[in-house]
Structures are given as C-alpha cells and as structure tokens.
Amino acid sequence: MKEHMTPATRMTGHTQRGQCAKRMSILDAAADVFCRQGFAGASIDEIAAVACVSRQTIYNHYREKETLFVAVVEDVMNRANAMLFSVLSTFPERAEDLEDDLTAFAVRLNKNCICNHDGKFLRKLVQTEGERYPHLFESWRQQGPGKLITALSALLGRLAHKGALAIDDFDVAARQFVALGNADLQMMILLGATPTDEELEKAARNAVRTFLKAYGRPEAEKAGHPPQLAAISG
Amino acid sequence: MKEHMTPATRMTGHTQRGQCAKRMSILDAAADVFCRQGFAGASIDEIAAVACVSRQTIYNHYREKETLFVAVVEDVMNRANAMLFSVLSTFPERAEDLEDDLTAFAVRLNKNCICNHDGKFLRKLVQTEGERYPHLFESWRQQGPGKLITALSALLGRLAHKGALAIDDFDVAARQFVALGNADLQMMILLGATPTDEELEKAARNAVRTFLKAYGRPEAEKAGHPPQLAAISG
DNA sequence: GTAAAAGTAGACGCCATTGTCTAAAACGTC
DNA sequence: GACGTTTTAGACAATGGCGTCTACTTTTAC
Numbered sequence: 001m002k003e004h005m006t007p008a009t010r011m012t013g014h015t016q017r018g019q020c021a022k023r024m025s026i027l028d029a030a031a032d033v034f035c036r037q038g039f040a041g042a043s044i045d046e047i048a049a050v051a052c053v054s055r056q057t058i059y060n061h062y063r064e065k066e067t068l069f070v071a072v073v074e075d076v077m078n079r080a081n082a083m084l085f086s087v088l089s090t091f092p093e094r095a096e097d098l099e100d101d102l103t104a105f106a107v108r109l110n111k112n113c114i115c116n117h118d119g120k121f122l123r124k125l126v127q128t129e130g131e132r133y134p135h136l137f138e139s140w141r142q143q144g145p146g147k148l149i150t151a152l153s154a155l156l157g158r159l160a161h162k163g164a165l166a167i168d169d170f171d172v173a174a175r176q177f178v179a180l181g182n183a184d185l186q187m188m189i190l191l192g193a194t195p196t197d198e199e200l201e202k203a204a205r206n207a208v209r210t211f212l213k214a215y216g217r218p219e220a221e222k223a224g225h226p227p228q229l230a231a232i233s234g
Numbered sequence: 235m236k237e238h239m240t241p242a243t244r245m246t247g248h249t250q251r252g253q254c255a256k257r258m259s260i261l262d263a264a265a266d267v268f269c270r271q272g273f274a275g276a277s278i279d280e281i282a283a284v285a286c287v288s289r290q291t292i293y294n295h296y297r298e299k300e301t302l303f304v305a306v307v308e309d310v311m312n313r314a315n316a317m318l319f320s321v322l323s324t325f326p327e328r329a330e331d332l333e334d335d336l337t338a339f340a341v342r343l344n345k346n347c348i349c350n351h352d353g354k355f356l357r358k359l360v361q362t363e364g365e366r367y368p369h370l371f372e373s374w375r376q377q378g379p380g381k382l383i384t385a386l387s388a389l390l391g392r393l394a395h396k397g398a399l400a401i402d403d404f405d406v407a408a409r410q411f412v413a414l415g416n417a418d419l420q421m422m423i424l425l426g427a428t429p430t431d432e433e434l435e436k437a438a439r440n441a442v443r444t445f446l447k448a449y450g451r452p453e454a455e456k457a458g459h460p461p462q463l464a465a466i467s468g
Numbered sequence: 469g470t471a472a473a474a475g476t477a478g479a480c481g482c483c484a485t486t487g488t489c490t491a492a493a494a495c496g497t498c
Numbered sequence: 499g500a501c502g503t504t505t506t507a508g509a510c511a512a513t514g515g516c517g518t519c520t521a522c523t524t525t526t527a528c
Contacts, residue, residue, distance in 0.1 A: 019504080038362060040275030043485060054506045059487065123424075127361050128272060130425060141421060172440050175417040183413035184406070187375060190357075191364060206406050214447035253474075277515060288476045293517065475524070486513075493506070498499100 025051045026058055030072045035121045038128045039069055073125065073136060080118040081143055087112050088148070091155040095164035098216070099208055106181045106204035113148075115185065115200070120192045149174045165215045173215060180207035257295055259285045264306045269355045272362045273303055307359065307370060314352040315377055321346050322382070325389040329398035332450070333442055340415045340438035347382075349419065349434070354426045383408045399449045407449060414441035 029051030033042045044065060048055040062068035087108050092101035113119055122140055130137035152174035160167045167173045184203035188195050195203070263285030267276045278299060282289040296302035321342050326335035347353055356374055364371035386408035394401045401407045418437035422429050429437070 022505085036365060038272045038274060040272060044487085045485075055486095056488090056507080057505060060504080064487070065485095124361060127358060127424060131270060137425060145421065169440075172418070172444075175420070176414055176440070176444055179413040179417035179420070180410055183409040186409070186413070187379065190361060191371060206403075206410070210406075210410055210448045213449070214444045256475080278517085279515080289516095290477080290518090291475055294474080298517070299515095469528100471527090473524105473526075476522075478520090478522105480517105480519075482516085482518105484513105484515085487511095489510075490508090491506100492508105493504100495504075496502095498501085 022051075022053060022057060023061055026053060026061060026068070027072055027075050029053075030068055031076055031117075031121055034069065034072060035124055039065075039132075044068075070136075073122075076118045076121050077140065077143060080113065080122060081147075083116075083118070084113050084144070084148060088151045088155070091152075093158070095159065095162050098159070098164055099212055102208045102211070103201070103204045106177075106207055107200050109178075110181055110185060110195075110204065111200055114182065115189060115194055120189075123189070124192070148178065152177060164217060166217050167215050176214075177207070177211055180211055183207060253295075256285075256287060256291060260287055260292055260295060260302070261306055261309050263287075264302055265310055265355055268303065268306060269358055273299075273366075278302075304370075307356075310352050310355050311374065311377060314347065314356060315381075317350075317352070318347050318378070318382060322385045322389070325386075327392070329393065329396050332393070332398055333446055336442045336445070337435070337438045340411075340441055341434050343412075344415055344419060344429075344438065345431075345434055348416065349423060349428055354423075357423070358426070382412065386411060398451060400451050401449050410448075411441070411445055414445055417441060 026047070030042075030047045033047045033050060037043075037046075042065075044055055044058055047068075048058055051058075058068065062071055087105075090108060091105055092098065094101070122144065126137055126140050149171065153170040156165060156167055156173050156177070157170045159165045160170070165173075181204060182189060184206055185195055185199070188199075260281070264276075264281045267281045267284060271277075271280075276299075278289055278292055281302075282292055285292075292302065296305055321339075324342060325339055326332065328335070356378065360371055360374050383405065387404040390399060390401060390407050390411070391404045393399045394404070399407075415438060416423060418440060419429055419433070422433075
C-alpha cells in the first residue's frame with residue numbers, strides 16, 4: 001500500500017522494503033520494455049525477465065497488463081514532473097550574462113527533461129498509445145509541455161519586465177525558446193539517443209543566440225551602450 | 235475502383251489495373267492500421283477488413299506481414315518525398331515581401347509535408363519501430379529531414395547572397411526555420427491532429443517574424459540602406 | 469464463350485501470450 | 499526454530515494472431 005516515496009520504511013518497518021524494491025524493479029523493467037516494444041508488443045514474460053522477477057509476482061502487484069502500464073506511466077510522469085519543476089527553478093533572474101545563463105538553462109532543460117530516459121519514454125508512449133488512451137495524452141500534455149510553457153512564459157515575462165528582453169507575446173516566445181533549443185537535437189530526440197555534453201552545449205548556444213537576436217536587448221547586458229553593431233557592421 | 239492510377243499499365247495491359255487497385259487499397263489500409271496500432275498491434279485481418287479485401291489476397295501480394303510493412307513504408311516515403319520536393323521548389327527567390335513569402339512557404343511546408351497524413355505516419359512509425367528497423371530510420375532521416383535541411387540551407391544561402399538575410403550558419407538557420415515553424419504546432423503534430431488553416435497561418439506568421447527578427451535585413455526589403463539599426467538603437 | 473488469372477471465404481495447425489492455479493521455496497519476524 | 503507472508507517455477511486453459519490450404523466465385527483476356 002505504502003510503496004511510493006523515498007525508502008521510508010514506514011508501517012512499523014514491515015517487509016515493505018523488499019516489496020518496494022520489487023515494485024520499483026518491475027516498474028523500471030516495464031518502462032524499458034514498454035518503451036522499446038510498445039504496449040501491444042511488450043510481453044509480461046520479458047518484463048519479468050528484465051526485472052529478474054517471476055511472472056506471478058508481477059500479477060500479484062498489478063492485476064493485469066493494463067494496470068501495470070498505467071502504473072508505469074504514472075511513475076515516470078511523477079519523476080519527470082519533479083525534474084521539470086526542479087529545472088524550472090534554476091531559470092536565470094539577472095539580466096547580466098544573460099546569454100550564458102540562458103544557455104546553461106537550456107542545457108539543463110534539454111539534458112534533464114527532454115533527452116533523458118523519462119522524457120524519451122513519455123514522448124514515445126504518448127506518441128504510440130496517445131490515441132488509444134486519450135486521458136494519458138491529455139494528462140501528459142497538461143503536466144508536461146503545458147506546465148513548461150506556462151512557467152517559461154512567466155519567467156520570460158520577468159526578464160522582460162527587468163528590461164533584459166523585448167517580447168510582445170510571452171507564450172509564443174516560450175514555445176519558440178523550447179523549439180529553438182530542440183532544433184539541433186530533433187534527430188537524436190526522435191531516435192531516443194542521448195546527445196553528448198558538447199552537442200547539448202552547442203545546440204543550446206545556437207538556440208539562445210538566435211533567441212536573443214530576436215528578443216534580446218543588448219544594451220541591458222553590458223551596461224547601456226549600443227551593442228552588436230560590430231558584428232553587423234563587419 | 236481504379237482511383238489512384240500510377241503509370242503502371244505495362245505488361246501488355248494485363249489485369250494489372252485491377253491488381254494495382256487492390257494493391258493500393260491494401261497499402262492505404264495497412265498504412266492506416268499500422269499507424270494506429272503499430273506493427274505488433276496491427277492484425278492482418280483488420281487490414282483486410284479496412285481494405286475490403288480478403289486476407290488471402292494480402293498474402294498473395296505480400297508474402298508476410300513484414301513484407302507488407304516495408305512496402306507500406308516505401309510507398310508512403312515515395313509520396314512524401316515527391317511532396318517535399320514539390321514544396322521546396324516554391325521557396326521564395328525575391329527579397330521583396332520576404333515576410334509574406336516566407337510565411338506562405340512555411341504554411342505550405344507544414345501543411346503538406348509535416349502535418350499531413352504521410353508525415354504523421356512516417357513520424358509515428360519511425361518513432362515506434364525505428365529502433366527495431368534501423369535501416370528504416372536511417373533511410374527516412376536521409377530522404378526526409380536530411381534533404382529538407384540541406385535544401386533549405388541552400389535556399390536560405392541564396393537569399394542571403396542577395397542581401398535579404400544575414401546568416402552566419404545556414405545549416406543552423408535552416409533547422410531553426412523548421413523548428414520555429416513547428417513551435418506552435420507541436421501538440422497537434424504529436425497527437426496527429428490536423429491544424430486548421432488559421433492555426434497554420436498564425437504559427438507560420440509567428441515563426442517567420444521571429445526568424446526575420448534574428449536573421450532579417452530590413453534594408454534589403456525596402457531599398458538598400460543600413461538597416462536594423464533603428465530597431466536596435468530604439 | 470471459354471479458360472486462365474485473381475479474389476473470396478472459411479477451416480486448419482501452429483505458436484506466442486495472457487492470466488490462473490498449485491505446490492514448493494525463501495524471507496523476515498518473533 | 500516456527501510462522502506467515504512473499505516469491506518462485508511450472509503447468510494449465512483460453513485467446514488470438516499468423517500463415518497455409520482448399521474449394522468456390524468473380525473478373526479479365528482472347
């Protein structure tokens with residue numbers, strides 16, 4: 001019953017830890033297999049093998065395949081949600097060094113929320129089974145991209161309010177920031193490969209440079225003198 | 235019953251036309267079912283039902299499920315390829331009315347290549363079965379996004395050469411153009427829904443505006459005097 | 469009109485998978 | 499060491515899909 005959360009050992013220190021470990025092992029294995037094979041293609045036996053657990057144990061914890069599936073999705077979505085929240089809290093607040101700070105933020109966002117295991121899983125599953133489970137799709141959309149854009153929009157608004165950016169539509173700008181950040185990684189994202197740190201850095205750099213060319217107010221960055229003219233006039 | 239009609243009346247005008255119609259009917263139905271259910275989840279019986287054809291007929295034309303699958307992928311890829319080529323040939327060449335022309339181009343690209351039936355099918359299939367059929371993924375990547383970026387890169391280069399754009403890295407700019415164009419449509423693209431013409435127009439407008447803010451040279455548009463300084467100095 | 473080719477319907481064997489059941493083993497607690 | 503819970507391994511029926519086969523009908527070519 002009290003499986004989730006940290007190794008809590010609540011409930012009078014029952015055999016909960018063993019059970020909890022099994023459950024997590026099953027969830028991880030199931031996520032792996034579901035992600036690779038899709039719901040229809042995944043077999044309980046394979047999940048059991050990957051989890052190093054007997055098939056019956058899976059049926060003990062989750063009555064049927066579908067129950068296991070939704071449990072996996074919930075589990076991954078919770079993790080991904082927490083990670084997204086954590087990354088969003090590192091969005092730069094100061095107008096100085098904006099390019100570097102935004103770049104570092106874009107790297108964190110891509111690395112920890114979009115190109116990581118959970119991001120890949122959710123994208124693939126939503127793509128694969130989204131039509132069959134509309135609720136799954138809707139829930140993911142709201143908690144994932146929805147929250148991301150809303151939050152980013154507000155954060156960009158704060159920077160704009162400080163005079164660091166010149167944005168007319170914050171929502172559009174937020175979506176464009178994410179889109180630009182993914183522009184160079186699309187292929188890897190689709191394949192599910194994990195980009196190297198260099199690739200992440202370069203992609204983020206390209207994205208932020210273009211984003212700031214479109215929305216930046218160079219003067220705020222250095223102090224208050226006309227900027228970037230050198231680049232343009234050159 | 236002989237709607238599509240490719241130039242296939244070879245073979246002394248045999249029964250090819252009837253066969254051809256059946257084949258296409260099967261291919262269409264199979265694309266539909268494979269797209270919705272994935273390879274593992276798709277059943278030959280369902281495909282036969284959708285195609286209004288007996289199961290045996292499918293086995294007559296394509297020896298087994300996998301043969302049918304690759305035939306479907308090839309078929310859709312050929313269509314998508316032709317469409318991409320056709321759309322790319324409408325890329326604007328003149329520097330006047332660049333914003334409107336680029337917007338119209340982005341609309342065409344999104345509508346006919348990315349948000350259409352074939353685009354959805356390929357994206358979903360590549361996502362779903364890409365790891366199981368690396369060849370499929372690679373082939374799609376080269377002929378689809380690869381060609382698109384290469385071509386766009388060259389076309390942007392021509393505009394830049396004419397002084398209409400200020401681009402340092404054409405490849406990056408091409409990817410960003412596509413990414414910006416999709417920014418507002420990501421959700422619909424993932425779900426496979428078809429955006430309305432208004433949504434397409436608005437998304438393209440937002441994308442091109444930002445793209446031109448980053449890469450545009452307003453002077454070229456009007457006549458030929460130093461540009462963008464007004465925007466920056468303001 | 470006739471004969472060959474293509475398409476149909478249905479039955480069939482085969483195999484993988486799901487989900488249940490049972491009896492034995494492992495584990496943790498007292 | 500004894501007890502209850504959990505896990506395990508394997509057998510089991512039921513289901514459903516794949517791919518084959520056969521006998522029948524329709525279409526097409528000449």
